[in-house]
Amino acid sequence: MIPSLVKLKHISAALSICIALLLFPCAVVQANDDNKEASYKARMNAAISMLQSDQTQSVSDFVDSQLHQDTLAGFGGDGRKRYIGYLTDIKLFHRSFILQSFEPIAPERNEFRAKLRSFNTELDYGLTLELSEHAPYKVVDLYLSSPRLSPQENSLKLTKQELVSQLSTYVDRLAERGAFSGAVLLADKNDVLYQSAKGMADLRYQVKNNLDTKFNLASMNKMFTAVSVLQLVAGKKLALDDKLVKYVDRSLFAEGDFDNITIAQLLTHTSGLGWPNYPDTHQNKLRNLNDHRPFLKHLPLNSKPGTQFGYSNEGMLLLGMVIEAVSGMSYDDYVQKNIYQKAGMMNSGNFDIDGVTPNMAMGYFYSQELQSMQSNWFIHAIKGNAAGGGYSTVSDLYKFSTALTSYKLLDEAFTKAAYSAKPELNSPYYGYGFSVRSGQKGSVVGHSGAFIGVSSEMRIYLDQRYTLIVLANQGFASEPVITVADSLIKAL
Numbered sequence: 001m002i003p004s005l006v007k008l009k010h011i012s013a014a015l016s017i018c019i020a021l022l023l024f025p026c027a028v029v030q031a032n033d034d035n036k037e038a039s040y041k042a043r044m045n046a047a048i049s050m051l052q053s054d055q056t057q058s059v060s061d062f063v064d065s066q067l068h069q070d071t072l073a074g075f076g077g078d079g080r081k082r083y084i085g086y087l088t089d090i091k092l093f094h095r096s097f098i099l100q101s102f103e104p105i106a107p108e109r110n111e112f113r114a115k116l117r118s119f120n121t122e123l124d125y126g127l128t129l130e131l132s133e134h135a136p137y138k139v140v141d142l143y144l145s146s147p148r149l150s151p152q153e154n155s156l157k158l159t160k161q162e163l164v165s166q167l168s169t170y171v172d173r174l175a176e177r178g179a180f181s182g183a184v185l186l187a188d189k190n191d192v193l194y195q196s197a198k199g200m201a202d203l204r205y206q207v208k209n210n211l212d213t214k215f216n217l218a219s220m221n222k223m224f225t226a227v228s229v230l231q232l233v234a235g236k237k238l239a240l241d242d243k244l245v246k247y248v249d250r251s252l253f254a255e256g257d258f259d260n261i262t263i264a265q266l267l268t269h270t271s272g273l274g275w276p277n278y279p280d281t282h283q284n285k286l287r288n289l290n291d292h293r294p295f296l297k298h299l300p301l302n303s304k305p306g307t308q309f310g311y312s313n314e315g316m317l318l319l320g321m322v323i324e325a326v327s328g329m330s331y332d333d334y335v336q337k338n339i340y341q342k343a344g345m346m347n348s349g350n351f352d353i354d355g356v357t358p359n360m361a362m363g364y365f366y367s368q369e370l371q372s373m374q375s376n377w378f379i380h381a382i383k384g385n386a387a388g389g390g391y392s393t394v395s396d397l398y399k400f401s402t403a404l405t406s407y408k409l410l411d412e413a414f415t416k417a418a419y420s421a422k423p424e425l426n427s428p429y430y431g432y433g434f435s436v437r438s439g440q441k442g443s444v445v446g447h448s449g450a451f452i453g454v455s456s457e458m459r460i461y462l463d464q465r466y467t468l469i470v471l472a473n474q475g476f477a478s479e480p481v482i483t484v485a486d487s488l489i490k491a492l
Helices: 013-023 036-052 058-066 069-073 076-094 160-176 221-234 263-267 289-298 313-327 331-343 394-405 412-418 478-490
Strands: 097-102 111-118 124-131 139-144 182-187 192-198 200-202 215-218 364-367 372-375 390-392 435-439 442-451 454-461 466-472
Touching (some): 036 058, 036 097, 036 139, 076 364, 160 182, 182 394, 192 394, 215 454, 221 263, 221 394, 221 442, 289 313, 313 331, 390 394, 394 454
Antiparallel strands (some): 097 111, 111 124, 124 139, 215 390, 435 442
């Protein structure tokens, strides 16, 4: 049975704060900034108090009093605004938290954790505070870990009918609480078992999401890019050990070891590329892959190519350029012809969001400045590309999963190479464009995607032969559905 926190609805925020003070009796609102342990106690209590508070100014008070100025400065002049928006989104999404426990204090570490249970999602989260290395010991980062069910809840045994019933009931509860806006599809090897759409595609005009609504995929596009590259490798038009600079002009990059980056390293996020610091430019000027070329000189190399895993959007964007150079087609045309058409995906693509595309969901987040929900279309790239930002439906992604695993897009050898981890390339949990998980019930492959107002994921249970797809036009929203559905599938 999926847990329910309805019975906890009337527990006051004061209770959790009191528990914190009992566990940390010397914790006070004013930290001793020269003592790391005392600072931890005070910062953690302040964070829990902020998450529990129903006062609108609690987030800004926390940011102003507890966050390190270097953290805010790292985002430029928008640092304070960004953090306030981020924390406000968390509070709105979860509504409230119940304190479960604290981890033992380890003063030699700079990270400290507590376990909280979300009212809206009914799941447990780890709250992590990272403090600065030197006094004054203030918060340099704060985040929630991926949600988890309790061990008791994970030990259940279910029938397929019970799985569908519990998943449906849970998604309904999330939607009723405003914690899910999107679409869900679960299928076994034979047919779709469950599919549902909740929430609004457009809040202004009150247009509801439906099963054919096109949702932003964020990084899920990377699967299409990887399959495209492997198709070209299978056709002997390029090789996995080819150097990037064979296809993308070396003069576009800065100094460094760019000459030795290979196609395989880009596919596995082991190229050494770091996060770029691009100059400000209007999103409308980055509509096609070639528009990114003048900015490649801002790409840094954080490590020697091939030595370690480092997730890189730009690495996949560069693979899009390789696809164009080798195929003689635009990236969009290549994917349309060789993936979407072959799989029967009629509602997928990198659409111009300033154009008119029917049945496309806006992404939404809470704007502290406007004190209301705001569309992410004003901060999102004008068009998706090889790294992410395209659109699709749950039905189309199910078709992609079916075409992939039945070897209609790649032969069996290349398909299995795509979704096999590559520890030999220092990529132990990622294949060629696919994340890879292994457990007692077998391998699970796929990809997730996240952006402001976007939360998406597809999981293919290769051994159990299930496909789970969750697309949401709301931040954080896919995670609880994925977590619960995953536990139910494993309970079969």
